[in-house]
Amino acid sequence: MARLGTASKYLFGYRASEHSRVRGYNPNLAVRPEEAELDSGDRDKVIARLLDARRNNPLVRSLCRLRETDVVGAGIVPRAKSGDDELDAILEEKWREYSASPEITQTMTMREVQMQLASLPMIFGDGGLFLHKSGRVQLVEGDRIGLENGGRDVFRNPYGSQSNSIDATNKRIIEGIEINSEGRPMAYYIGNRNDGGGLDDVRRIIGRNFIFHRKVMRPNQLRGIPELASVCDDLQDVEEYDMIEMVGAKVAASLSAVIKREGATDFELSATADGNNQAEQLQSFEPGMFHYLEPDEDVSVISPSGRPNSDAIKYLEYRLRKIGASVGVPLEFLLMTIGQSSFSASQGMVLLYQATCEANQRDLFSVMSRWWRWRVGKWMKDGEIEVPEETNPFRVDWQPPSFKWINRAAQVKADQAYLTMGALSLDDIASTFGTTAGEALEKKAKNISLARKIAEEHGLDDWRELFNPLPTFANVNLVDLHEDKKVEETNL
Numbered sequence: 096m097a098r099l100g101t102a103s104k105y106l107f108g109y110r111a112s113e114h115s116r117v118r119g120y121n122p123n124l125a126v127r128p129e130e131a132e133l134d135s136g137d138r139d140k141v142i143a144r145l146l147d148a149r150r151n152n153p154l155v156r157s158l159c160r161l162r163e164t165d166v167v168g169a170g171i172v173p174r175a176k177s178g179d180d181e182l183d184a185i186l187e188e189k190w191r192e193y194s195a196s197p198e199i200t201q202t203m204t205m206r207e208v209q210m211q212l213a214s215l216p217m218i219f220g221d222g223g224l225f226l227h228k229s230g231r232v233q234l235v236e237g238d239r240i241g242l243e244n245g246g247r248d249v250f251r252n253p254y255g256s257q258s259n260s261i262d263a264t265n266k267r268i269i270e271g272i273e274i275n276s277e278g279r280p281m282a283y284y285i286g287n288r289n290d291g292g293g294l295d296d297v298r299r300i301i302g303r304n305f306i307f308h309r310k311v312m313r314p315n316q317l318r319g320i321p322e323l324a325s326v327c328d329d330l331q332d333v334e335e336y337d338m339i340e341m342v343g344a345k346v347a348a349s350l351s352a353v354i355k356r357e358g359a360t361d362f363e364l365s366a367t368a369d370g371n372n373q374a375e376q377l378q379s380f381e382p383g384m385f386h387y388l389e390p391d392e393d394v395s396v397i398s399p400s401g402r403p404n405s406d407a408i409k410y411l412e413y414r415l416r417k418i419g420a421s422v423g424v425p426l427e428f429l430l431m432t433i434g435q436s437s438f439s440a441s442q443g444m445v446l447l448y449q450a451t452c453e454a455n456q457r458d459l460f461s462v463m464s465r466w467w468r469w470r471v472g473k474w475m476k477d478g479e480i481e482v483p484e485e486t487n488p489f490r491v492d493w494q495p496p497s498f499k500w501i502n503r504a505a506q507v508k509a510d511q512a513y514l515t516m517g518a519l520s521l522d523d524i525a526s527t528f529g530t531t532a533g534e535a536l537e538k539k540a541k542n543i544s545l546a547r548k549i550a551e552e553h554g555l556d557d558w559r560e561l562f563n564p565l566p567t568f569a570n571v572n573l574v575d576l577h578e579d580k581k582v583e584e585t586n587l
Contacts, residue, residue: 138220138237138238138270138318139238141220141320141321141324141327142218142219142220142237142238142321144327144331145217145218145321145323145324145327146218148323148327148330148331149218152330152334154330154333154334154415154418154429155323155330157429157430158217158323158418158419158422158424158429159214159217159218161424161428161429162213162214162217162422162455163210163213163214164210165448165452166213166452166455166456166459166495167206167209167210167213167459167495167496168495168496169206169496170194170205170206170209170496171209171456171459171460171463171493171494171495171496172187172190172493172494173186173187173190173463173467173491173492173493173494174187174491174492174493174494174531175187175488175490175491176487176490176491176492177482177486177487177488177490178485178486178487178490179483179486182480182482182483182486182488185480186471186480186488189474189479189480190467190470193205193230193470194206196231197231197232198231198232198233198234199227199229199231199232199233201231203234208224208232208234209459209463211234212224212234212308212459212462213455213459215236215237215308216308216309216310216319216321216322217321217322217323217422218321218323219236219237219238219319219321220237220309220310220318220319220320220321220322220324221237221240221307221308221309221310221318221319222234222235222236222237222239222240222308222309223235223283223305223306223307223308223462224305224306224308224462224466225285225300225304225305226303226304226305226306226466226469230470230473232306232466235285235305237309237318237319238288239285239286239287239288239294240270240271240272240283240284240285240318241270241271241284241286241294241297242268242271242284242294242297243284243286243293243294243295243296243297266282268284269317269318270317270318271283271284271285272284272317272318273299274317278315278317280302280307280317281301281302282299282300282301282302283299283300283302283305283307284297284298284299284300285297285298285300285305286298306462306465306466306469308458308459308462310322310458322421322422323421323422325421326417326418326421329414329417329418330418332414333411333414333415333418336407336410336411336414337411340404340407343404412426415429415430422451423447423448423451423454424448424451425444425447425448427444428444428448445498449498452498453495456493456495460493463493464491464493467489467491468489471488471489472489475488494526494530494531497526497527497528498527510524510527520532521535521536543558546558546559546561546562549561
């Protein structure tokens with residue numbers, strides 16, 4: 096049994112919730128079921144540590160900020176695909192109006208809700224949206240899903256024997272989620288936090304009224320695990336090491352000199368004429384300070400050695416790369432030092448980081464699609480929209496914010512080649528700018544119409560001249576300009 100307990104610790108335990116001998120903690124030997132990676136108590140510990148880190152650790156704040164800004168940015172907007180252009184325009188317009196205050200408190204915009212959803216898995220592991228009958232949603236963080244008064248679930252032993260957490264109605268509940276015999280979530284138990292760390296006023300929310308958002312690492316995993324749980328100790332180590340180096344540098348910089356006295360013992364303290372202690376007077380040094388020593392005293396100036404530590408930056412960079420790698424964020428993005436790398440290296444990092452952002456965006460798309468289906472269904476039920484036959488108002492694509500390219504000119508040439516080959520469509524290219532092919536062509540048509548009008552007003556023979564590149568004057572003689580000589584527009 097001792098071996099079984101030890102094995103279960105390494106198979107199912109998270110060090111972020113456990114305490115090792117090095118850190119002065121007692122290991123948790125609890126056995127986990129297939130559906131649960133953390134029990135309620137361990138989950139609370141992990142979330143509490145990460146919440147404190149988000150408040151006080153700039154690295155965690157930076158990671159959360161990157162997840163929110165690079166995944167959501169200016170907002171993820173819908174592109175209705177019902178099959179009817181008029182209906183699509185109506186649905187998109189109603190969603191824009193709804194996006195002004197979609198949350199139950201009416202204090203958050205759609206973009207703010209999306210940003211909160213994007214960062215939920217990092218700190219809480221999971222959470223979701225409670226679909227209120229009013230048509231608005233309520234954000235629910237993962238620590239609000241569970242049993243009342245700190246109740247613990249009864250788990251299934253992964254080695255064969257089985258026991259259930261069963262109430263009077265024979266419902267099987269795992270970590271605040273009610274599941275059926277097939278493991279499908281049927282209801283969620285959501286409560287309010289109390290001062291004791293538990294939950295009060297827990298309500299049973301049926302599955303169709305709650306959109307659950309989480310990331311899993313294996314099949315049959317029911318609850319999500321905070322993404323930063325695996326680097327919780329690393330974050331603490333980096334913060335402590337940085338503080339130690341800072342204190343060491345301060346001490347080294349503050350200690351200026353040592354006063355040596357011949358024949359004096361450790362307890363011999365001479366008094367000055369004013370009765371003050373000589374040793375206490377020499378404990379502080381100021382710029383331009385003069386001090387007269389006694390005949391038997393000597394001053395040895397201390398030259399700080401090893402501070403600042405030249406290897407500290409390399410060590411911290413290694414630890415930071417490890418932390419960033421856990422959530423797919425390169426060090427250069429974490430510390431905002433991408434300009435210090437070569438162009439090729441920077442472009443490679445951008446592409447890898449974009450792949451991570453796109454994966455996180457697709458996770459968010461699934462949440463938004465369920466939200467869209469519910470909201471459109473209510474509009475149809477309330478008679479606010481009429482759906483023609485042979486259309487599907489629930490079909491929708493989601494347009495995330497466009498990524499900024501390092502070399503836009505090279506990308507434009509590549510897009511033109513792909514378009515000629517048929518590998519890309521106008522919609523594909525327009526989507527990188529956060530728009531559609533139709534919207535892009537409409538903008539182009541408006542620009543041409545405006546250019547024609549302005550050219551006619553100013554007597555220009557060809558409106559296309561307004562779209563020519565501006566002349567460059569790098570090789571123009573300034574004397575010629577000063578003398579009002581005509582400059583040949585060779586670069587037009």
